[in-house]
Each structure stands twice: as C-alpha cells, then as structure tokens.
Amino acid sequence: MKFLLLLSAIGLCWAQYSPNTQQGRTSIVHLFEWRWADIAAECERYLGPKGFGGVQVSPPNENVVINNPYRPWWERYQPVSYKLCTRSGNEGEFKDMVTRCNNVGVRIYVDAVINHMCGSGNPAGTSSTCGSYYNPGNREFKAVPYSSYDFNDNKCNGEISNYNDANQVRNCRLSGLLDLALEKDYVRTKIADYMNNLINIGVAGFRLDAAKHMWPGDIKAILNKLNNLNTKWFSSGSRAFIFQEVIDLGGEAIKSSEYFGNGRVTEFKYGAKLGTVVRKWNGEKLSYLKNWGEGWGLVPSDRALVFVDNHDNQRGHGAGGASILTFWDARMYKMAVGFMLAHPYGFARVMSSYRWDRNFQNGKDVNDWIGPPNNNGATKPVTINADTTCGNGWVCEHRWRQIRNMVAFRNVADGQPFSNWWDNGSNQVAFGRGNRAFIVINNDDRSLSANLQTGLPAGTYCDVISGDKVNGNCSGIKIQVSGDGRAQFSISNSAEDPFIAIHAESKL
Numbered sequence: 001m002k003f004l005l006l007l008s009a010i011g012l013c014w015a016q017y018s019p020n021t022q023q024g025r026t027s028i029v030h031l032f033e034w035r036w037a038d039i040a041a042e043c044e045r046y047l048g049p050k051g052f053g054g055v056q057v058s059p060p061n062e063n064v065v066i067n068n069p070y071r072p073w074w075e076r077y078q079p080v081s082y083k084l085c086t087r088s089g090n091e092g093e094f095k096d097m098v099t100r101c102n103n104v105g106v107r108i109y110v111d112a113v114i115n116h117m118c119g120s121g122n123p124a125g126t127s128s129t130c131g132s133y134y135n136p137g138n139r140e141f142k143a144v145p146y147s148s149y150d151f152n153d154n155k156c157n158g159e160i161s162n163y164n165d166a167n168q169v170r171n172c173r174l175s176g177l178l179d180l181a182l183e184k185d186y187v188r189t190k191i192a193d194y195m196n197n198l199i200n201i202g203v204a205g206f207r208l209d210a211a212k213h214m215w216p217g218d219i220k221a222i223l224n225k226l227n228n229l230n231t232k233w234f235s236s237g238s239r240a241f242i243f244q245e246v247i248d249l250g251g252e253a254i255k256s257s258e259y260f261g262n263g264r265v266t267e268f269k270y271g272a273k274l275g276t277v278v279r280k281w282n283g284e285k286l287s288y289l290k291n292w293g294e295g296w297g298l299v300p301s302d303r304a305l306v307f308v309d310n311h312d313n314q315r316g317h318g319a320g321g322a323s324i325l326t327f328w329d330a331r332m333y334k335m336a337v338g339f340m341l342a343h344p345y346g347f348a349r350v351m352s353s354y355r356w357d358r359n360f361q362n363g364k365d366v367n368d369w370i371g372p373p374n375n376n377g378a379t380k381p382v383t384i385n386a387d388t389t390c391g392n393g394w395v396c397e398h399r400w401r402q403i404r405n406m407v408a409f410r411n412v413a414d415g416q417p418f419s420n421w422w423d424n425g426s427n428q429v430a431f432g433r434g435n436r437a438f439i440v441i442n443n444d445d446r447s448l449s450a451n452l453q454t455g456l457p458a459g460t461y462c463d464v465i466s467g468d469k470v471n472g473n474c475s476g477i478k479i480q481v482s483g484d485g486r487a488q489f490s491i492s493n494s495a496e497d498p499f500i501a502i503h504a505e506s507k508l
C-alpha cells in the first residue's frame, strides 16, 4: 500500500513533464497564427495520419486589436480578457478543433499568456478581438474583471531594464506590458479558471508565455488549481503538460532550473548552438555533436522542450541571435531539424510559419511585425496545393518531405538508445537509434563515402530524405544493409539535401 502511494505520488509529480501524446507519437508542431478551422482540418487530413503528436496553437484568448502597425502578429501577446475569441476563431471553432484533433490522436497545447495584460500605452476603448472594454490607464479589464488592485504597480511600475536583477525581471513590465500580481489569490483564480475552461474542452497542456517573468512559486500555485485532463480523451488522473518559456542562455540572474519543479522549460541554447554548428561558425563542427545534450550544457533531457527556431527568434525577437536557422535557409534548416528529430535529447517541437516581406535595414528586419497572411485583417485560410505544399503564404515546414519523414523516424526510434556514432573528425557524422533507425549527414565541402555500422537488420531500406516508401517501392535512394549491420553510404556535398535517413518502417 505504502509502495502504491509512493508510486502514485511520483506519478502525480512527474505528470507535468509528460506531453500526453498518444503512444508512439513523439513530437509536436507549432501552427503559428493558424485559424482553428484550418488546424482541425490539418489534424484530420495530415497530422493524424503522419504521426504528429500535437499542435501548439497561438494564444486563443481575446487580445488588443492594433492598427499601427496594422494587425501585427504580436498583438496576440496583449490580452484583454480570457474569452476564446481571436483572429483564429471563436469558442465554438476552438472546441470543434480540440474535439476533431483529439479524435484523430492529435493533442492541442495552448500558448497561455498569463504574466500580463496589454501594453500600458494602448488607449482605452473596445479595440479588441471580441469588443470587450479595457482601460490600461486605470488598469480596468472589464471582461475578466481586473482592476488596479490586480497589477504589480506597487512593486514596480516601470520597464525591465536589468536582467541581472531577478526582482525586476519578475515584478516590472516586459515591453511595457501590464504585469499581473500573481501572488494574489484572486488573480491566480481568474487565470486558473481560464486554463480549466481549456482543460475541460480537452487541451493536453500549455506553453507558459514569459514564464521567466513570473515567480516559480506563483506558477506552482496556479498549476495546483488546475483540473485533471478531460477523461473523454485522457486516462483519469492525467495532468496538463507544462512547458515554460524561460530564456536562459547563461549570464543572467534567472536560471531555467528554477522552473523544473513546475514542468519542462524551453531550451533556447538548443537552436542557438545547433545553428552555430550547422553554419560552421566559430570553428564548430558536426563531429562535436557526439556528446550533444547535457554534455553541451543543456538542461536535463527530460526537462527540455527543444526546437530549431520559434516564432520570436525566426524574426529577430526574443533570443538566440543570428545563428538561428529558419525556413529562409532551407537547406541548412532541414539538416538541423533532421538532426533534432533523429537525436533522442528533449521533447521536440517543429515550427510551421508564414512568409512575410523581410526588409533589412542596418541588419534589422523592419518588417518583423507583419502578421499572418490576411484580407483586411482577416487571417487567410491555409490552402493545400496539388503537390501537398501550402498556399496563401503559409510555409508549412511540417509538410516538407524531409521534415515530415523525420517526424515519423523519431516515432519509429522512440525509446531506442543513441548508438553507433561515427564521424570523420569534421562535418560528416552518423548515428543510429538502437536497431530501429540510422542517419548520416554530410555538411563538409567534400563528398562522403563510408561503410558504416547501422545497427539495423539486413535488408534494403528506403532513404526517407530523398524520397518515400510507396507501395513497397522507394522513390529515393536505396540503402543495402548487410547481415552484419553495415551499409555503404555516399552523399555528395552538393546534394539537394546532404543527409540520408533509414528506419525499420522504411525497409522495403
């Protein structure tokens, strides 16, 4: 009995680290700024069948409508209320999405903006996505309701200017955004009510926006008020998956480890360092990735949410710097995402973006604010082209063959150890995942030709980077693995995609 109690206690306190994905689904995709109706359709027609575990959606709560600049993407990080009413859709459409995605085994994770309300400089009025009244001047947010008592002005009513001062980072305003007094039970309850509404609808977890700007203990108090997940789709007693946006590249007062008690953290070093390696900056080489993960100073694997780029650093917001790879650098990007999905470290998130007109002036993109493809402010639907790519300005990196097939690779390799590492001392590397999967990457300026131990059973395998296995045939490169597990690989340094990946389910 004691043992059972102990087990359930461990189960409970570990629960928030588990993504609640369906068995065998091991990554999620951020469908940045997508409409709920499009996400519902994407779950059914693509994400479910292709083995994606879930979707991170843009903030679903009512926000300020900003007209200057015109409808920037970042208006959604300025809450006005907790009504489910945004450019992505209304509450009915949100519920329909959650139901339809869950029904095909794809989970929904909500980007929860709970650290603050809108910027202090917005005029009073009803310029909001659901028409609710708000007055930043006297801190009135009628539709919650919040008033001047619910903000941190008594502790700090200015901007965060010094990231070496933890009190400032947590009590002052991030970019002028009105900072909620999260130590107040009233505020905690309003936030928990919002999150419980989402949990009851069927979401599987949350990204906690600006978690670094909240005290870990305040977050914990809010999480303690959350319901278990909806038993229509989750086993009873399941807790929401929590990943906290804590930017810790080192050198500041706040460490991401302070947040481990609440859930996972976004590991920003991952994309920053991997980008530096793939770009071969600072003398970095792929061969140095042999001890990738904790060996590189990253947080423990079971506390990390990893990604190559996110909606901020793909356009110069947030942190990570110039090394961050995005769809704009497609060839290197696919290699980096391929590496991430092949490597066992962390829980992986794939980015899915829209295109915008970049305009660099003095090294800064002055169009970094541009919102999603739209007609007079209304977000355009995601259309699907005959070749399965997306139209209307949506990039859909998650539909690129190389990325989609590596999502499947990660599922096939689930639970298998990192194994059979090989490198040439430079930028040619290979590694496997037990006896289930193997990847070879050539980022050198010369071709790769090597006979490698794959760990796989003998057979002919289809490379899922250059092609697909369809009806037992392979539209790409074929790899012969012999009885001793070895195979010959050749990758030209000028190949469209200089990497090869094979796995148990790509065996012909």
Ligand code: AAO
Pocket: 074, 075, 076, 077, 078, 113, 118, 119, 120, 121, 163, 174, 175, 176, 177, 209, 210, 211, 212, 245, 247, 248, 249, 252, 312, 317, 318, 319, 320, 321
């Ligand atoms: C907008 C306007 C503002 C206006 C405001 C209010 O742009 O001019 O004042 O409205 O009217 C997004 C946009 C913001 C936007 C906001 C609200 O990015 O531009 O403001 O919506 O509409 C920090 C936070 C992190 C945050 C990131 C952007 O720690 O939480 O800034 N990310 C989230 C969201 C993001 C959103 C918000 C939070 C707000 O993902 O989309 O903002 O809800 C250092 C710190 C980081 C800090 C960065 C940037 O990073 O460590 O914590 O991120 O600075 O301030 C090196 C260092 C690295 C450093 C970096 C940059 O790389 O190693 O540590 O340099 O200095």
